[in-house]
Amino acid sequence: MIRKLLLATVVSAGCTGAIAADMKAEDAIRARQSIMRVVGINFAPLAGMAQGKIPFDRNAFAANALRLESVWAMEPQRYFVPGSDKAVSGSKIAGFTDARPAAWSKPADFKAAFDKNGKAIQALAAAARGGDQAAMSAAVGEVGKACKGCHDDFREKQ
Amino acid sequence: MIRKLLLATVVSAGCTGAIAADMKAEDAIRARQSIMRVVGINFAPLAGMAQGKIPFDRNAFAANALRLESVWAMEPQRYFVPGSDKAVSGSKIAGFTDARPAAWSKPADFKAAFDKNGKAIQALAAAARGGDQAAMSAAVGEVGKACKGCHDDFREKQ
Numbered sequence: 001m002i003r004k005l006l007l008a009t010v011v012s013a014g015c016t017g018a019i020a021a022d023m024k025a026e027d028a029i030r031a032r033q034s035i036m037r038v039v040g041i042n043f044a045p046l047a048g049m050a051q052g053k054i055p056f057d058r059n060a061f062a063a064n065a066l067r068l069e070s071v072w073a074m075e076p077q078r079y080f081v082p083g084s085d086k087a088v089s090g091s092k093i094a095g096f097t098d099a100r101p102a103a104w105s106k107p108a109d110f111k112a113a114f115d116k117n118g119k120a121i122q123a124l125a126a127a128a129r130g131g132d133q134a135a136m137s138a139a140v141g142e143v144g145k146a147c148k149g150c151h152d153d154f155r156e157k158q
Numbered sequence: 159m160i161r162k163l164l165l166a167t168v169v170s171a172g173c174t175g176a177i178a179a180d181m182k183a184e185d186a187i188r189a190r191q192s193i194m195r196v197v198g199i200n201f202a203p204l205a206g207m208a209q210g211k212i213p214f215d216r217n218a219f220a221a222n223a224l225r226l227e228s229v230w231a232m233e234p235q236r237y238f239v240p241g242s243d244k245a246v247s248g249s250k251i252a253g254f255t256d257a258r259p260a261a262w263s264k265p266a267d268f269k270a271a272f273d274k275n276g277k278a279i280q281a282l283a284a285a286a287r288g289g290d291q292a293a294m295s296a297a298v299g300e301v302g303k304a305c306k307g308c309h310d311d312f313r314e315k316q
Contacts (some may be wrong), residue, residue: 030195031195031199033192034191034192034193034195034196034199035192035196035199037188037189037192038192038193038196038229038232041189041192041193041232042232063231066228067228067229067231067232070224070225070228070229071196071225071228071229073221073225074196074199074200074225
């Protein structure tokens with residue numbers, strides 16, 4: 001049992017694999033967009049529950065919150081590699097990156113925004129493990145703020 | 159401790175959220191592509207370790223294998239909604255779906271392929287929890303076969 005728990009904890013520790021320095025821009029863009037979309041898909045029902053738009057379901061909440069923690073541990077910020085700041089021509093995702101130049105020109109701010117998000121997500125997962133509905137809902141709000149804060153500064157308006 | 163473990167197990171149980179019947183094709187395509195890419199990002203180092211191309215790292219293996227299990231529980235097959243079988247015009251991913259018509263015209267085969275993949279991924283996660291390197295590597299091979307089998311039949315050649 002303890003071994004299983006330890007392994008489950010490892011999930012949060014990340015280590016998806018090294019990012020090659022010569023990773024193609026298209027691959028980097030698709031990787032970060034994919035991770036962020038998976039984050040969004042998991043976050044949406046949590047926001048719905050916290051806002052009372054869908055019924056609160058403790059198990060479903062926990063499943064999504066812990067998956068969010070695990071996926072965030074893939075460290076999407078690693079995929080904002082040099083050269084992936086512009087639309088990629090001749091690819092399936094031609095013309096498609098919503099990242100703003102500030103993600104590269106203000107690396108300290110960008111890192112701080114990601115770190116804030118990571119802490120909020122860890123707190124959300126902790127709340128989900130705790131099981132208190134009010135704490136879980138409050139933690140969703142903090143994650144939402146962190147997401148929005150980073151998007152406001154580093155993502156083009158949708 | 160036991161409570162944490164139980165919650166960790168919930169991750170595998172899925173429940174990301176309901177799929178709206180009127181989900182836009184673009185959103186469905188991007189959701190399934192994102193999930194699959196996150197699966198691929200996590201699988202790649204496992205394949206590398208199993209094939210001896212990168213050093214075996216038990217903790218890194220477990221992190222990725224358990225995340226793979228958790229992400230697969232999002233049930234990507236749910237996003238092959240009606241109407242999402244063709245390229246989406248006027249969107250950021252215009253012209254971009256690799257799914258073959260067979261994914262819709264042969265639903266029983268498609269479901270069987272997904273189920274096979276799900277079982278292989280669960281076995282991989284179980285092997286990762288067990289911690290035996292030979293079993294872990296063998297399980298990677300089975301997942302790889304299941305992935306390839308589904309791609310051969312239901313995805314355009316890359």
